[in-house]
Amino acid sequence: MTEPAVAAVAFFTGKDGAYEPGLNARSLQDGGLQSGNALGGLLAHTLLESGLAENLLLARFTVDFLGPASTAPLRADWRRLRDGRRTAVREGTLKVAEREVARATALLVRPGDGPPAASFVPPSPPPEGASPVMPSPQTGLEARLVGRGAVGGAEPTGRLWVRQLAPIVAGAAPHPLVAAVLAAGLAGARLAGVGPEVSSNVDVAIHFVRPARGAWILAEAEALWPGDGGGVVTGQLSDRQGLFAQLCQTLAGGRAGPTGARP
Amino acid sequence: MRHAYFRREGRLYHPDRTARGPWNPDQQSGLAVQGVLVHAIETTPSAAPMRIARLTVDFLGAVLMRPTEARVRILRDGEGLQTVEASLWVEGEMAATATGLRVSRGEDPPASSPPLSYPDPEAAPRVPVTKYFDAGHPLETRVIRKAGAEGGPGVFWSRFNSVFLEGEPNSPVTRACMAADIASAPAAPPALKGWRNPNADLSLYLAREPRGDWLLCAAHTDVAAEGFAVLRSTLADADGVFGYGRQTLMLSPARPPA
Numbered sequence: 001m002t003e004p005a006v007a008a009v010a011f012f013t014g015k016d017g018a019y020e021p022g023l024n025a026r027s028l029q030d031g032g033l034q035s036g037n038a039l040g041g042l043l044a045h046t047l048l049e050s051g052l053a054e055n056l057l058l059a060r061f062t063v064d065f066l067g068p069a070s071t072a073p074l075r076a077d078w079r080r081l082r083d084g085r086r087t088a089v090r091e092g093t094l095k096v097a098e099r100e101v102a103r104a105t106a107l108l109v110r111p112g113d114g115p116p117a118a119s120f121v122p123p124s125p126p127p128e129g130a131s132p133v134m135p136s137p138q139t140g141l142e143a144r145l146v147g148r149g150a151v152g153g154a155e156p157t158g159r160l161w162v163r164q165l166a167p168i169v170a171g172a173a174p175h176p177l178v179a180a181v182l183a184a185g186l187a188g189a190r191l192a193g194v195g196p197e198v199s200s201n202v203d204v205a206i207h208f209v210r211p212a213r214g215a216w217i218l219a220e221a222e223a224l225w226p227g228d229g230g231g232v233v234t235g236q237l238s239d240r241q242g243l244f245a246q247l248c249q250t251l252a253g254g255r256a257g258p259t260g261a262r263p
Numbered sequence: 264m265r266h267a268y269f270r271r272e273g274r275l276y277h278p279d280r281t282a283r284g285p286w287n288p289d290q291q292s293g294l295a296v297q298g299v300l301v302h303a304i305e306t307t308p309s310a311a312p313m314r315i316a317r318l319t320v321d322f323l324g325a326v327l328m329r330p331t332e333a334r335v336r337i338l339r340d341g342e343g344l345q346t347v348e349a350s351l352w353v354e355g356e357m358a359a360t361a362t363g364l365r366v367s368r369g370e371d372p373p374a375s376s377p378p379l380s381y382p383d384p385e386a387a388p389r390v391p392v393t394k395y396f397d398a399g400h401p402l403e404t405r406v407i408r409k410a411g412a413e414g415g416p417g418v419f420w421s422r423f424n425s426v427f428l429e430g431e432p433n434s435p436v437t438r439a440c441m442a443a444d445i446a447s448a449p450a451a452p453p454a455l456k457g458w459r460n461p462n463a464d465l466s467l468y469l470a471r472e473p474r475g476d477w478l479l480c481a482a483h484t485d486v487a488a489e490g491f492a493v494l495r496s497t498l499a500d501a502d503g504v505f506g507y508g509r510q511t512l513m514l515s516p517a518r519p520p521a
Contacts, residue, residue, distance in 0.1 A: 103362075114491065116486070199343075209488075243485075
């Protein structure tokens with residue numbers, strides 16, 4: 001019997017109401033910490049598991065990372081902030097021991113009548129036409145680079161196809177929300193061409209037009225860095241049928257510049 | 264002389280009639296609610312001089328024209344970053360909440376931002392974004408263009424000609440909120456004709472603080488399939504782009520005039 005590939009091992013394993021991080025949940029920069037990407041994905045998963053998003057569509061998902069998270073088990077908690085006729089607001093937290101390490105707010109909407117939805121052009125090239133990137137077998141994601149962005153350059157937008165390989169929690173079925181949050185985590189400073197001295201795991205916000213469809217997600221990112229202690233990465237997420245969400249991340253500290261770092 | 268939107272006594276903000284919303288005289292406007300949340304976050308003590316880099320506001324219900332208490336909780340605190348949660352309470356009920364991510368101000372001189380090639384506000388026609396903002400409203404607006412069938416953005420300048428909080432200078436971030444908040448009308452594409460589109464939230468992403476009195480907003484609406492839409496705006500001043508706004512718009516059929 002052979003060991004399963006690391007890429008297919010779940011990010012977390014649920015045990016006694018907590019989530020134990022596995023190899024794929026570890027930060028690529030510091031193996032003693034959990035990655036922000038994994039924390040965001042776990043928040044999305046636990047929102048779904050809480051039952052507080054049933055029969056609702058997610059319109060906005062905003063995650064704040066509140067400090068380093070060691071590789072100790074996490075506990076998740078979601079609560080209602082609003083249950084209105086058309087909208088609902090939820091707040092979720094992840095804690096290591098008693099310390100809050102990440103927090104999310106979710107704006108959910110009840111499906112209703114509306115005018116015809118906007119249509120978007122399918123992105124090109126498809127993932128089959130992009131170059132495979134293997135930043136580490138630990139990510140639990142497959143990535144294919146279309147091109148890296150350059151701050152202030154002729155092509156400022158970085159583009160990367162991403163596919164979730166490992167379940168976020170052992171035994172959990174794939175879900176487009178979790179896949180979108182994991183992909184959004186890669187649409188940050190590095191993809192936009194900002195240097196590694198800039199902190200990009202501060203937050204991530206995703207504004208959905210519709211749920212993702214299919215396994216492959218194209219993450220696009222571009223940085224605005226005017227140099228006042230921070231900057232912004234804006235981008236969008238598309239599937240094979242076109243755009244389904246917009247995203248923003250805050251950049252903090254350091255100077256922007258070209259980078260050879262992998263996303 | 265114009266009245267300030269609010270007078271503050273400790274954690275209590277007393278609204279003036281100028282803080283009223285356009286739909287119900289007993290409720291505060293979104294502009295007013297956001298401004299109080301911004302003030303509460305910006306006045307939270309921090310280890311170093313900081314500015315708001317991201318603001319996420321969720322409206323939880325009607326905010327009545329009553330004394331409004333702002334409560335803050337620091338979620339993350341450091342010399343480089345601070346995350347602050349602010350909530351507004353009226354008569355014991357939480358009516359709105361916001362998360363503010365603050366970053367320490369950089370020591371480097373601000374670099375240039377990409378410019379937007381639209382006419383200066385002085386050259387723009389004196390056309391307000393809606394009748395509500397016509398002559399007399401403290402938020403002066405000048406529409407350069409409205410969103411059209413070809414998919415271009417709605418573009419307008421705005422300038423706040425009043426005082427938000429009695430005895431205090433207006434916050435640049437509050438003025439950015441105002442510009443982003445009112446973008447839905449000029450950014451409404453023809454497909455939204457006959458649909459109301461109030462916003463359920465507001466997110467601001469600021470690469471720097473805005474400069475000068477006039478702020479430009481170029482906004483585009485993406486209609487989703489299930490009765491809501493996402494409004495994305497680019498915010499600029501005379502020096503160029505300084506940030507972005509995002510709103511979730513809830514669509515409902517407009518009532519025919521009585």
